[in-house]
């Protein structure tokens with residue numbers, strides 16, 4: 561495949577080769593990123609990209625769906641089994657569309673939705689003001705306690721009673737603690753709201769049985785498929801049978817046209833991998849690695865939002881280090897440690913140069929790194945932080961990181 565591209569379009573081929581070497585030669589700590597298996601990649605790059613399949617299995621607008629119907633049904637069945645749900649829509653192009661689709665399946669524009677504020681770890685699509693979800697709905701935002709970094713359920717319940725939202729959205733992009741979906745479910749029930757749990761980041765942890773399951777406590781669960789779940793870029797909406805029709809209509813024809821069948825086939829492959837025992841071990845190791853990384857960072861005097869982590873993600877509060885997060889993330893990138901700067905709860909700084917640095921362990925765990933390497937990575941981060949303006953130290957770290965990466969090649973893995 562690669563050589564065909566090389567012959568046909570060397571310009572793009574070379575960019576892909578360079579990006580591959582960047583991905584393999586650096587420590588990827590962005591918690592939403594991962595490495596998919598060659599099997600997932602192969603399905604993503606398959607001839608299924610050639611087919612138009614508007615509609616749903618058995619109810620398509622165009623002919624020639626003998627195979628695509630089975631592909632989509634297989635993805636649905638695997639997701640239903642893995643997450644224990646009655647219905648699943650595997651067509652959303654991304655997590656953002658899945659969320660908008662879920663909201664529009666339940667309420668009309670102008671009605672009230674309530675989600676976690678972006679600087680407090682929520683996602684743009686949870687009703688943040690610059691997102692369409694913050695514009696077409698009456699959006700009320702809850703926050704975490706800025707002292708503890710944790711949810712204050714009494715305050716959230718109070719806010720819900722005051723605003724009577726039609727939907728309460730839970731889930732996060734930057735929350736280092738396990739989310740108590742049951743508690744949120746109760747708050748939603750008390751005010752007659754639907755509860756939508758967005759598990760984009762933690763889907764792999766839920767599937768691996770190392771995070772509380774939102775399914776019993778929510779009306780709809782949305783997720784991306786490319787973060788801890790380790791599939792292609794895409795999304796799913798999971799729900800009870802009674803909401804199936806509304807959800808499906810909301811995605812197609814509500815928001816989308818033809819589903820991306822190559823992606824759906826790759827989602828099926830990823831779901832197959834996630835149902836194997838080895839995936840449970842993977843999910844456990846993600847958390848073990850994150851805990852060791854967090855502990856070592858604390859030993860180095862870093863402050864962490866909420867004081868640590870229960871999941872795959874760590875949020876450093878850099879204020880005591882007096883280094884702008886953008887400067888640190890750029891220096892780390894030079895040292896081949898790839899992170900992203902991130903707002904922290906009650907952040908006094910601007911979102912373009914916020915006070916936090918977000919780290920996560922899904923990608924390093926995929927390439928086989930364990931506690932020892934997690935600790936080493938924390939030491940590297942500290943070394944760069946302490947020598948932020950020292951080019952030669954940063955270069956030395958970069959060299960050591962390259963050597964570490966060479967010991968943990970992003971080989972193809974087969975999830976047995």
Ligand SMILES: *Cc1c(COP(=O)(O)O)cnc(C)c1O
Nearest residue numbers: 654655656683732733760761784
């Ligand atoms: C990543 C993410 C999304 C959006 O997914 P995209 O595929 O980038 O559109 C939605 N919700 C949460 C909580 C996320 O972390």
